[in-house]
Amino acid sequence: MSAPAHRLIVDVDTGIDDSLALLYLLASPEAEIAGIASTAGNVPVEQVAANNLNWLALCGAPDIEVALGARVPLDCPLRTTEDTHGPQGIGYAVLPPSGRSLSERDATTLWVDLVRAHPGELTGLVTGPLTNLALAIREEPALPRLLRRLVVMGGAFNHPGNTTPTSEWNVSVDPEAAKEVFDAFSGLPAGRRPILCGLDVTETIEMTPDHVRRLAEAAGSTPAEIISPDDGPQVRSTASNPVIRHLSDAIRFYMDFHRTHDQGFLAHMHDPFAAAVALNPAITRTRPATVDVEQHGRLTRGTTVADWVGHWNREPNVDIAVSTDPAAFFDDLVDRVGRFAKSVG
Structure with missing residues (x-):
């Protein structure tokens, strides 16, 4: 067999959409996850790490290294968002304990050791706050040039925020870390700059109950997986496929959250989209743009500010995702994750 085309370091705050991003990568034959760094964000870091281990075990994945990362942001108190992702970060789902162990390395050491051992080979994917990566760059300033590429789910540009009127969640949790990371990637040429998947694009990635139905169908799961806004919080999936059953319970919570915030019975799948971008x-x-992060504004702390035309006389430090084809993305996701769930179940 040929080697996977993409080896990744995945840094997550798992999270419902992070969960689906992990499953997408596990379902992708061209992807190999070299290590998973856990960071506090959607839920505390110990729960994030447990979610990562439990999903890997449920999916019968290889013994991928999962490292415990930052418990708090660089310079502010931690905020979590159980109202969005549920008390354990995975909605209504309750994953069986994995029995797997955490790495002896912490997440910072994982990042640094892997990029030093495989210079130019690894793609970094961050779908949570950038705390772990900022700490790793402090330890190894050459890290941005040792990576093949970085993809980040974060920021909002010509779009409202989802945490404050102007800020996106991952960046707002640790604005200092985001600024340190974006600054550290300055000077890289086109093709090597980080790709930022901000709310401008990720909020067009609207998962609906029909996508869940199609996933279950692709997995050969029975009965038909029909989720509804009329389902109460006590309702649980009866899907025969264990991956579909737990994923459906997680996603329905996320859809309930969006519905209660007047966005419809759907779920913005920010992180799976970033995972897909990391592969393609x-x-x-x-x-291209030069992005900085507001640190001190009373109303605007955590806002990502993009200079598209060179007002600051600074070279671009990122490439910002500005459009995509959501239908094509979901066709790909349903096919990959559905077939993968079928092979597991």
Whole structure:
């Protein structure tokens, strides 16, 4: 067998959409996860790490290294969002304990050791706050140039925020870390700059009950997986496929959250889209920009500010995703994750 085309370091705050991103990568034959760094964000870091281990075990994945990362942001108190992702970060789902152990390395050491051991080979994917990566860059300033590429789910540009009127969740949890990371990637050429998947694009990735039905169908799961806004919080999936059953319970919680915030019975799947971009950047159109992060504004702390035209006389430090084809993305996701769930179940 040929080696996977993409080896990744995945840094997550798992999270419902992070969960689906992990499953997407596990379902992708061209992807190999070299290590998973856990960071506090959607839920505390110990729960994040447990979620990662439990999903890997449920999916029968290899013994991928899962490292415990930052418990708190660089310079502010931790905020979590159980109202969005549930008390354990996975909605209504309750995953069986994995019996697997955490790495003896912490997440910072994992990042540094892997990029030093495999210079130019690894793609970094961050779908949570950037705390672990900022700490790793402090330890190894050459890290941005040792990576093949970085993809980040974070930021909001020509779009409202989802945490404050102007800020996106991952960046708002640790604005200092986001600024340190974006600054550290300055000077890289086109093709090596980080790709930022911000709310401008990720909020077009609207998962609906029909996508869940199609996933279950692709997995050969029975009965038909029909989720509804009329389902009460006590309702649980009866899907025969264990991956579909737990995924459906997680996603329905996420849809309930969006519905109660007047966005419809759907779920914005920010992180799976970023995972897909990490494997195939061509699925999104990007524009280069210089991005900085507001640190001190009373109303605007955590806002990602993009200079598209050179007002600051600074070279671009990122490529921002500006458009994609959501229907094509979901066709790909349903096919990959559905077939993978079928092979597991």
